Amino acid sequence: MLGIMIGVAAVILLVALGNGTSARLNEQITSLGTNLIGVLQSRGSVATSGKTQPLTDKDVKALQQDTQGPRFSSVTPVKQASAVLAFQNSLWRTSIVGSSREYLTAFHRTMAAGNFYTDGDVNTSNRVAVLGPKPVERLFGGRSVDALGQTIRIGRQSFQVVGVLVPNGLNDDIAVMPISATRNYLVGGGDTVDQIVVEATSQATVPPTMNKITRILMDRHKVHDPDQKDFEVRSNLELLRQYTQVSDVLTLFLFIIAAISLFVGGIGIMNIMLVTVTERTREIGIRKAVGARRKAILKQFLIESVVLAGVGGLIGVVVGVGLSLLGKTLGASFGQFAPPELSAGSVVLAFTVSLCVGLFFGAYPANRAARMRPIDALRYE
């Protein structure tokens, strides 16, 4: 019966965990925008042949100005770096993102305080920065209001904090600044960009949008063979699909484990029932002697095994639901896992399966009881 309990509790908890994780993943990727497409410099074999051209502002402009085919909601250049932020006595190394003012909308972020920088700031290479919640936590004790207007050092230069971002669970340890400022004060590199982020108009237009980007850039980079392109175009949607696939496989795997433990539980039930039937041999003989048909004896013992399994299943449900709710209220994730999302369907399924296990594994012992010859059963000591 312990096996049934564990199996049922496991199914419920694991389905809940699985649900929670995929819900969280979905949430995160959706919040990042499933319409987002990233263009990066290729890291494949083409790169080693020396023919790669980096992505540049001109590429960005080309994308922004092309009017053929599906429209882009936005085209955002991104330059990445790493630097140490300093304020009074606190130091914190964080990721630096240099980008245009479209960054805010393209990456689906909102302001917790202050304002994002403007086109003007980009044009004048103004030393302004928008901090993510992690640097604010480290330098200003989490008080966004205190951060506004302050001057901090980024690398060797002073920057003014003009805004603070609302956390999104994925990119909270960053500082965003005008791309021009990144080039002038932090990393240099002329007019190259590390990444171009294109926002498609909808999930449906992502594939044709990706095709358009590839076409434009192949043209610009004078590449005629798609296999030879020196850039990569990737969409968040693909990423989501890949994650979902992995999580599905994982869930299946965990399901199999739960199924095995239910099976083991079933064997346990069968053993208990076999012992019970043997111990009650005389009783079975008496019942047959006073008129019990085979079916009546069969029914009697099947009901017992189903009830036995059902009780185990019920306890498993209580344990599984309890652990899931506990996990949920403990709120924060255990490392990688998101808080479990209880699924009523899994509870019903697991409990029903436990009853079926009782029926299936109780059949053999019940049959043995039904087939006993009354005279032999009565003589049993």
Place this chain on the structure above:
Amino acid sequence: MIQLEGVTKVYRAGAAEVRALDNVDLTIKAGELVAIMGPSGSGKTTMMNILGCLDSPTSGRYLLDGIDVSDLDDDQLADVRGRKIGFVFQSYNLLSRTSAVVNVELPLLYSNTRSRRTRAAAALAEVGLADRAEHLPNELSGGQQQRVAIARALVTEPAVLLADEPTGNLDSTASGEIARMLVKLSDAGRTVVLITHETEIASYAKRVVKLLDGRVVADSGGPDKNRHGAGDRDAAANGNDAGDGVSVTEVAN
């Protein structure tokens, strides 16, 4: 009512063969009260088990109310055991974890009868145990358990009552009561066959069949000297016509 024709029961114990019953012929009419007697190992219990459809003969026929029992399937046999036959076992065979009244109810349960509790309670009252209905068997004396077993055998109002040493554990008062009850049942039309080793009890029966080594060696069709109760008038009325079985000189006990 009951006909055994050439019934033989053989047990194989390894290489050896044990003939528990050897070519037994016996006919019992409806309403007869028959006592089966004989030393240990004479085949009495084996014969009762066959009569009660709990066991089947190795060869020969058993006709119950004209029907050859070997033609019946398992479900039909179960029905016969539940409705047509009432069996009182020597070791009572009560369910130890259920109360007396539920024990008595058991045959009714399997014959799908309504108002079981009422009928079971009535049967218990007939054996004088109405006040012990809720007791468990281990809370009852041997004699009381015996009476519960009898009540259970009677609760379906079967045509045939088979009793294996029904007074084996009873004192003389209780024994007498049970014996008189059996006579009453027989007078009311039921066929009663009982195994006993006490001549006192056997004397209540109109007919005594003696077994030895699996064979019928004596069968008194007629009335006995020490009849009690309503037996005397039966003796006068029926004379010797109850003895359809083999009539051989009585073997002295």
